Amino acid sequence: MRVEHPSPDRRRPYPDDIFVGAVDAQFLIGDEARDLRLNEITFRDGARNKLHTHTTDQILIVTAGQGIVATEHEEREIATGDIVHIPAGERHWHGAKPGADMTHLAILGAGKTYVVADDRPAD
Amino acid sequence: MRVEHPSPDRRRPYPDDIFVGAVDAQFLIGDEARDLRLNEITFRDGARNKLHTHTTDQILIVTAGQGIVATEHEEREIATGDIVHIPAGERHWHGAKPGADMTHLAILGAGKTYVVADDRPAD
Numbered sequence: 001m002r003v004e005h006p007s008p009d010r011r012r013p014y015p016d017d018i019f020v021g022a023v024d025a026q027f028l029i030g031d032e033a034r035d036l037r038l039n040e041i042t043f044r045d046g047a048r049n050k051l052h053t054h055t056t057d058q059i060l061i062v063t064a065g066q067g068i069v070a071t072e073h074e075e076r077e078i079a080t081g082d083i084v085h086i087p088a089g090e091r092h093w094h095g096a097k098p099g100a101d102m103t104h105l106a107i108l109g110a111g112k113t114y115v116v117a118d119d120r121p122a123d
Numbered sequence: 124m125r126v127e128h129p130s131p132d133r134r135r136p137y138p139d140d141i142f143v144g145a146v147d148a149q150f151l152i153g154d155e156a157r158d159l160r161l162n163e164i165t166f167r168d169g170a171r172n173k174l175h176t177h178t179t180d181q182i183l184i185v186t187a188g189q190g191i192v193a194t195e196h197e198e199r200e201i202a203t204g205d206i207v208h209i210p211a212g213e214r215h216w217h218g219a220k221p222g223a224d225m226t227h228l229a230i231l232g233a234g235k236t237y238v239v240a241d242d243r244p245a246d
Binding site: 001002003004005006028029033034035036038056057058059061069071074076078081082083084085086087088090092105107109111 | 124125126127128129151152156157158159161179180181182184192194197199201204205206207208209210211213215228230232234
């Protein structure tokens, strides 16, 4: 077993085509694990990711700030303590509310992530 | 997608042969999910579970109190904010420190849990 403790000191800028805006990340459980992955993502100043899917379920656990999680059909505000389940294959996006920051833990099974070419958030 | 918010009001006593002592639980992501499960467990007054294994990786996220996570080879104190990864098949147990309470989120892939017949925690 391994015990981790996410810390603001361990956040690093994480530029990636999936994001719109500035995002920091720390990777806590990675490919050394067989079934589960966990990272901490901080969306800064309204940053978010683009519409995407995973081939596995995802769980988001909000640990700070105020954010949004959305599918093509609905958009929900989320804040500290909220837990989101996104089924495998569901098109969705998440990030900070405009003008705010949001940090969440993101947990995935072993699988792949695909950005939807036509990035059109729910509205 | 579904947004949940664990609340002390939704905790219910959860007697089960796997536990030693009084435990409350709320089940937040269950069999309706394909790949992931999530529940919140509160170990009261030193309660813990018996030595057990899962057929899937497990992640524990401590949200309150002071606890212990152990394998047959080591014992670690854990507190709020700690994240534990337990690989599939590893014999382990977790619970509150003696005299304390501890609440954690527990995340599993789809799989089974087995209590080890000879419950002998690390010492």
